[in-house]
Amino acid sequence: xxxxxxxxxxxxxxxxxxxxxxxxxxxxxxxxxxxxxxxxxxxxxxxxxxxxxxxxxxxxxxxxxxxxxxxxxxxxxxxxxxxxxxxxxxxxxxxxxxxxxxxxxxxxxxxxxxxxxxxxxxxxxxxxxxxxxxxxxxxxxxxxxxxxxxxxxxxxxxxxxxxxxxxxxxxxxxxxxxxxxxxxxxxxxxxxxxxxxxxxxxxxxxxxxxxxxxxxxxxxxxxxxxxxxxxxxxxxxxxxxxxxxxxxxxxxxxxxxxxxxxxxxxxxxxxxxxxxxxxxxxxxxxxxxxxxxxxxxxxxxxxxxxxxxxxxxxxxxxxxxxxxxxxxxxxxxxxxxxxxxxxxxxxxxxxxxxxxxxxxxxxxxxxxxxxxxxxxxxxxxxxxxxxxxxxxxxxxxxxxxxxxxxxxxxxxxxxxxx
Amino acid sequence: xxxxxxxxxxxxxxxxxxxxxxxxxxxxxxxxxxxxxxxxxxxxxxxxxxxxxxxxxxxxxxxxxxxxxxxxxxxxxxxxxxxxxxxxxx
Numbered sequence: 001x002x003x004x005x006x007x008x009x010x011x012x013x014x015x016x017x018x019x020x021x022x023x024x025x026x027x028x029x030x031x032x033x034x035x036x037x038x039x040x041x042x043x044x045x046x047x048x049x050x051x052x053x054x055x056x057x058x059x060x061x062x063x064x065x066x067x068x069x070x071x072x073x074x075x076x077x078x079x080x081x082x083x084x085x086x087x088x089x090x091x092x093x094x095x096x097x098x099x100x101x102x103x104x105x106x107x108x109x110x111x112x113x114x115x116x117x118x119x120x121x122x123x124x125x126x127x128x129x130x131x132x133x134x135x136x137x138x139x140x141x142x143x144x145x146x147x148x149x150x151x152x153x154x155x156x157x158x159x160x161x162x163x164x165x166x167x168x169x170x171x172x173x174x175x176x177x178x179x180x181x182x183x184x185x186x187x188x189x190x191x192x193x194x195x196x197x198x199x200x201x202x203x204x205x206x207x208x209x210x211x212x213x214x215x216x217x218x219x220x221x222x223x224x225x226x227x228x229x230x231x232x233x234x235x236x237x238x239x240x241x242x243x244x245x246x247x248x249x250x251x252x253x254x255x256x257x258x259x260x261x262x263x264x265x266x267x268x269x270x271x272x273x274x275x276x277x278x279x280x281x282x283x284x285x286x287x288x289x290x291x292x293x294x295x296x297x298x299x300x301x302x303x304x305x306x307x308x309x310x311x312x313x314x315x316x317x318x319x320x321x322x323x324x325x326x327x328x329x330x331x332x333x334x335x336x337x338x339x340x341x342x343x344x345x346x347x348x349x350x351x352x353x354x355x356x357x358x359x360x361x362x363x364x365x366x367x368x369x370x371x372x373x374x375x376x377x378x379x380x381x382x383x384x385x386x387x388x389x390x391x392x393x394x395x396x397x398x399x400x401x402x403x404x405x406x407x408x409x410x411x412x413x414x415x416x417x418x
Numbered sequence: 419x420x421x422x423x424x425x426x427x428x429x430x431x432x433x434x435x436x437x438x439x440x441x442x443x444x445x446x447x448x449x450x451x452x453x454x455x456x457x458x459x460x461x462x463x464x465x466x467x468x469x470x471x472x473x474x475x476x477x478x479x480x481x482x483x484x485x486x487x488x489x490x491x492x493x494x495x496x497x498x499x500x501x502x503x504x505x506x507x508x
Contacts, residue, residue: 242464242465242466242467242468243468246465251459251463251464251465252463252464253458253462253463253464254464254466255439255440255464255466256466256468256491300436300437301437301473301489302440302466302467302471302473302491303491303492303494304468304491304492305491305492305493305494309419309420309432309494310419311419311431311432311433344461344462344464400458400461400462400463401454401458413461413462414439416437416439
C-alpha cells in the first residue's frame with residue numbers, strides 16, 4: 001500500500017496526481033471467509049481492521065448494502081468524549097479516547113482529531129451538584145473533568161446568553177478538556193484503507209437476504225451477490241439491527257428511531273469546543289469550515305426514514321437560540337437525519353448470541369461515532385477469541401434479563417424521551 | 419409534519435401528540451404465572467418493524483386520550499387510528 005506522506009504528495013504532484021493507488025479495492029465476494037462483518041460503517045470497518053491488526057485474522061469480508069461510510073458514520077455531529085459516570089461506560093470510552101489520540105498515525109490517514117473540549121452547561125444549583133458528582137466519578141476513572149463556575153464558562157464561551165432574567169441562567173458547567181471532534185468520513189475511509197491493505201474484502205452494494213443457521217450454529221449468509229460461508233459473523237448494522245434480527249428470529253431490546261442534525265452557513269471562528277445545553281437537549285460545535293454543527297432530540301417515534309420532521313428541528317433550535325442568541329441570525333445550510341438503534345437502557349450491546357458464531361454489536365443510540373475505535377477493538381476481540389473482553393463485559397445482551405442495566409441517563413426504557 | 423386523526427377530535431398536527439410506543443405489546447395477565455421471558459418481552463424486547471406499525475399516541479395537548487395509530491415507519495404515512503380500547507384487527 002502506498003504510504004501517505006509529504007514525500008509521496010510531492011512525488012504525485014509531479015504527475016498531476018494521476019497515479020495514486022486506489023484507497024481500497026472492489027473485490028468479488030469469495031465463497032467462504034473466516035469472518036464476515038455485516039455493515040460497512042465505522043464500527044464494521046474498525047472491527048475488520050482490528051481483527052486483522054490485533055488478531056491476524058485477515059480472511060475477512062465486510063458486506064455493505066449501500067456504500068461504506070454512507071450511514072451514521074457519514075451523518076453524525078462528530079463529537080468524541082468519555083464524560084460518563086458509570087464504570088463500564090467510562091472505562092470503555094476512555095480506552096477509546098486513547099485510540100482516537102493515536103488514530104491518525106495508526107491509520108496513516110489524517111482523521112483531524114481535534115481535542116478542543118466539551119462543556120455541559122448547568123442551569124441550577126442542583127445541576128451543578130449532579131455535575132460535581134459526575135466529574136468526580138470521571139476523575140476516579142482517570143478521565144479529565146473540570147467543574148467550571150459561571151465566570152469561568154463566560155471566559156470560554158462569551159457568546160452564550162449571560163444576561164439577567166433569562167429562563168435558564170448559566171450557573172456553570174462540567175468540562176472534559178480532552179474531548180473534541182474528528183473528521184467523520186476520514187475515520188471510515190482510514191479504517192477501510194488499512195483493512196483493505198491487510199487483506200480484508202470490502203464488498204459494497206451487497207444486501208443480506210438471509211442467514212444459514214443449522215443446529216444452533218451459523219454457517220453463512222445469503223446475499224444479493226450470492227451465498228457466502230463463514231463460521232463467524234458479526235452484525236454491525238446500527239439502525240437496521242432489528243431488520244436483520246427478524247431474519248434470525250431474534251427480538252432485541254432495541255427500537256429504531258430518527259435523529260436529526262443540521263449545519264448553518266459558515267461563519268468566522270466563534271466557538272472553539274463543543275457546548276451542550278443543560279436545560280434541554282441541544283449540542284453545538286463549529287466545524288473547520290466554519291459551519292455551526294447542531295443537533296438535539298430524537299424525532300420521538302419509531303422510524304426508518306433517514307429524514308426528519310420540522311417540529312423537532314424547531315424545538316431543538318429554540319433551545320440553541322436560548323443558549324446562544326446569535327444563532328437566530330444564521331441561515332441554515334442543510335439538515336439531515338439518520339436512524340439510531342436505541343437500546344432500552346441507553347447503553348450498547350457488544351456480545352455473543354445464543355447462535356454459535358453469531359456476534360452482535362448494536363444499541364449505540366446517538367453516541368456511536370465516538371465509540372468507533374473502542375467498539376471495533378472490543379468487537380474484534382469478542383469475535384476472534386469467542387469471548388467478551390473485560391471492557392465490553394458490561395455491554396452484554398442478557399443484562400436486560402438479569403437486571404444489570406447500564407442506565408447512564410436514568411430514563412428507563414422510553415427511548416424516545418431524550 | 420405528521421397529521422394524526424384523533425378518533426375523538428379529528429385531524430390535528432403532530433405537535434399536539436406525544437408518543438407512547440409499540441401498541442402491540444401486551445402486559446402479562448395479572449395473578450398468573452409469568453416467566454422471565456414474558457416480562458422481558460413486555461418490558462424490553464421490541465420488533466421495531468420497518469413498515470406498518472401499530473403504536474400508541476396520547477393527544478396530550480387536546481382531549482388527553484390515548485389512541486392507537488397505524489403508521490408506516492419507513493414513509494411516515496398514517497393509515498388508521500383507533501380509540502385506545504378498540505382492538506387492532508390485522
